[in-house]
Amino acid sequence: METPVQTNIDYEKEGKQISYLRVPHSRNNSAWGKVLLPIVMIKNGRGPTALLVGGSHGGEYEGPVCLLKLARELEPEQVQGRIIILPALNLPAVTAGQRVSPLDGRDMNRSFPGRPNGTITQIIAHYVNAIILPLCDAVLDLHSGGYSLDLYPYISMHYLDNAEQMAATRAALEAFQAPVGLIMEEFTGEGLLDYAVEQMGKVFLCAEIGGNGRLTPSTLKLAEIGTRNFLKHFNIMQGDIVTCKARNLPPMRLMETPDTENYHYVLADGIYEPFFELGNTVLKDQPLGQVHFAHHPKQEPQIINALTSGILIGTRGPGFVEVGDCVALIAHDLKQASEPS
Known part of the structure; x- marks a missing residue:
């Protein structure tokens, strides 16, 4: 597959490799320059392949820190199969x-399947889509609400037409053991990594953990x-699933956003005052919050x-809002999820 991205990673080699994807980035002060994206691959014998992704967006820190730590800690003898990590x-x-990206203004998670001769974000997306995804059985993409959102921690999947793929994905979702497992209808359009993976018939999960542009001990x-539960579910790592119950938390709550x-959006610029905390129950037609107008006291x-009606699982991060900003996401109970055995 033609790609301008270069790497010395051998995807079939046993052991642990730590290197870079070298992406061409010619610019005024570096004619032959490249962007070096870290990649870690750990392979040991036969078994499934999992791709772990962090840092699709800046300002979302749980994914990169989690995966950087995991990449340093894991050794081949702890793995059965193959793990590819893009932190x-x-x-x-x-x-x-x-x-x-400040280099081309593109959102990585709206750029798939990418283009080998496109902008730098499109080139990266194309490499992942054309070279890495065909190797994988399952993909976990770690996100948070970034700067603009604060999210009640959840692990999510889409409604899928293929019953077998839907069942496999839901089993992985329940194994992750976040406070909320969310089955959602997507309204963001084309270009998601999610769609690229799902169209290949593979398992895809997206974690949304925290937000407000910060990293906390609990969200990390x-x-x-x-992430380790996800790998254990596919028998790539050994050990028992660490359930919510084992962490003295309520059982994972299975919910949906159909x-x-x-989704709730503001129709005016101003300062948003929320009336509810994340995790609170809200009723249809109940006021969620209000927008104040700093220049107009009257x-x-x-x-x-x-x-x-439902549970508030997402809210605006910064206080100032502009027309069209999302300020609330409400989810409905689907059913109580069972603890994995």
């Missing part, structure tokens, strides 16, 4: 602390336990009402 898929965005721990009414705030 900072969009490294320019990660180092800039921005959602999109959740990412670390969930339509656009689960003007009444604009109320944002809930379009549906």
Whole structure:
């Protein structure tokens, strides 16, 4: 497969390899320059292949830190099969602390399947789509709410038409053991890594853990336990699944966001005042929050009402909002998830 990306990683070699994907980036001060994306591969014998991804966006720190630690800690004798780790898929965005790449202004998770002769983000996406994904059985993509959102920790999957793929993905979702397991309808359009993996018939999970552009001990721990649970589920790592119960947490709550009414947007610029904490129950037509207008003391705030009943699992991070910003995500209970045996 033609690609301008170079690497000395041998995807069939046994053992542990730590290297880079070398992506061409010619610019004024570096004619032959490259962006070096870290990649770690650990292979031991026969078994499934899992791809672990962090840093698709900058400002989402649980994924990169979790995967950097895992890459240092894991040795081949702890693995049965193959693990490919990309801890900072969009490294320019990660180092800039921005959602999109400062090099081309593109969102990595809206750029798949990519282009081998496109911008730098498109070239990276194309390499992952054309070279790495065909090797994989399952993909775990670690995210958070970044700067603009604060999220109740959840592990998510899409509704899938293929019943066998749906069942396999749901089993992996329940094994991750986040506080919430979310089955969702996607409304963001084309270009997601999710779609690229799903169209190949493989298992894809996306973790959304925390937000507000920060990293906390609790969210990092959740990412670390969930990632190892994911690998244990596929027998790539040995050991028991660490359940929510084993961590003195309530059982994982299986939920869904089936339509656009689960998402709530503001219609004015101003300061958003939320009325609920993450995890609170809200009722349809109940006020979720209000937008204040700093320049107009006499003007009444604009109320944002809930379009549906459920649990608040996402809210706005920064206080200032602009027209079209998402300020609330409400999920419905699907059923109580069982603890893995």
